[in-house]
Amino acid sequence: MRFDLPTSWRHGRGLAAQTGRILRDLGCAHSLLVTDGMLVEKGVVAPVVASLDDCEVEYTMCAEVTTEPTVSLFEKLVDGWDLTGFDSVLAVGGGSVIDVAKGLAVVAQFGGHIRDYAGFDRIPAPLLRKIVAVPTTAGTGSEISDGSVWIDEARQTKFLVLSTRICPTIALTDPEMTCSMPPRITATSGVDALTHAIESYVSVDAGVATELFSLRAIELIGAGLKKAYTRGDDLDAREAVQLGATMAMIAGMNAHMGLCHALAMPLCGLYPIPHGQACAMALPHVLEFNAEVAGAKVAGICEALAMVGTGNDAPGAARYREIEGLLAALGMTGRLRDFGYRDEHMDIIVRETLNSVQYRFNPRAASEEDLVRLVERLV
Numbered sequence: 140m141r142f143d144l145p146t147s148w149r150h151g152r153g154l155a156a157q158t159g160r161i162l163r164d165l166g167c168a169h170s171l172l173v174t175d176g177m178l179v180e181k182g183v184v185a186p187v188v189a190s191l192d193d194c195e196v197e198y199t200m201c202a203e204v205t206t207e208p209t210v211s212l213f214e215k216l217v218d219g220w221d222l223t224g225f226d227s228v229l230a231v232g233g234g235s236v237i238d239v240a241k242g243l244a245v246v247a248q249f250g251g252h253i254r255d256y257a258g259f260d261r262i263p264a265p266l267l268r269k270i271v272a273v274p275t276t277a278g279t280g281s282e283i284s285d286g287s288v289w290i291d292e293a294r295q296t297k298f299l300v301l302s303t304r305i306c307p308t309i310a311l312t313d314p315e316m317t318c319s320m321p322p323r324i325t326a327t328s329g330v331d332a333l334t335h336a337i338e339s340y341v342s343v344d345a346g347v348a349t350e351l352f353s354l355r356a357i358e359l360i361g362a363g364l365k366k367a368y369t370r371g372d373d374l375d376a377r378e379a380v381q382l383g384a385t386m387a388m389i390a391g392m393n394a395h396m397g398l399c400h401a402l403a404m405p406l407c408g409l410y411p412i413p414h415g416q417a418c419a420m421a422l423p424h425v426l427e428f429n430a431e432v433a434g435a436k437v438a439g440i441c442e443a444l445a446m447v448g449t450g451n452d453a454p455g456a457a458r459y460r461e462i463e464g465l466l467a468a469l470g471m472t473g474r475l476r477d478f479g480y481r482d483e484h485m486d487i488i489v490r491e492t493l494n495s496v497q498y499r500f501n502p503r504a505a506s507e508e509d510l511v512r513l514v515e516r517l518v
């Protein structure tokens with residue numbers, strides 16, 4: 140067994156106001172602050188900036204991450220910014236911001252293009268620059284993970300840079316930083332986290348340590364997500380989902396994902412589907428597909444989501460349908476045709492799903508015919 144958790148995880152309400160002190164304690168004097176201009180406008184970044192000023196940590200703000208990370212965004216940032224003058228990269232934002240921060244820390248040290256680092260363990264040496272992540276969403280788990288996800292427009296798919304060397308030095312989770320999330324982002328990011336917890340739980344690489352994190356994450360997200368969706372200022376619910384999301388990724392980066400995430404790679408490359416929405420579309424169908432080989436675990440997932448005694452007491456496999464109810468309550472009812480699905484893309488979707496690094500961890504192997512049937516159910 141191997142269980143990595145290179146990131147130091149600090150959690151607490153109001154903790155974002157300690158960012159400056161934490162950077163100073165790391166010996167950092169000048170940070171590249173990567174964020175999203177919308178978050179700056181809404182005042183979400185303000186407590187972090189105030190703490191940098193208070194602690195006399197210099198920073199240069201790059202607020203240009205307004206979309207999911209793309210190759211063209213990467214090229215624009217590398218052309219427009221001198222990345223060599225910073226001793227740290229501070230990411231304040233959602234998973235996209237944190238993923239971009241990781242990519243910039245890599246090329247600041249080793250040069251080249253982000254495509255050069257796609258795949259497993261392509262970072263040649265430990266990073267010298269510290270990465271501190273302050274997430275403003277609760278979902279991707281990028282604050283603790285070894286992954287950075289990029290959209291490659293030319294290939295119409297996504298690619299992953301995966302290495303424990305890009306795990307942030309410190310993940311600083313503060314539920315107050317997530318309260319500005321609108322309901323739709325709360326739902327898509329929360330379902331992404333739920334999918335991390337579920338896929339890592341049934342993964343072929345799951346073990347006693349990851350199962351502990353997966354199951355507790357399913358419980359926390361199940362307890363908080365609907366409440367956080369309907370009442371964004373419910374700090375207890377926000378905190379439960381945020382703790383669950385980070386724990387789900389601790390499991391996910393060690394046990395890896397599965398078929399939902401493998402499918403999401405081409406689907407989000409081809410169509411403007413948020414990652415969590417793609418996971419939500421696939422989740423009940425992939426659970427049904429996997430239940431044939433992982434029925435007891437699927438039953439355990441329903442139990443952790445408190446989906447017991449709901450009138451559907453069929454053993455194992457059949458209870459995956461309960462999850463459809465949760466997704467509907469979160470407004471996650473979109474289908475591929477709503478995002479411009481075209482039949483001629485089926486070959487790309489099947490090929491890229493099978494090529495995805497995530498696919499190999501799914502507990503049940505899928506044939507091309509299985510995948511065509513599965514995708515047809517999402518249309």
Ligand SMILES: [Fe+2]
Nearest residue numbers: 279331335414
């Ligand atoms: Fe995900």
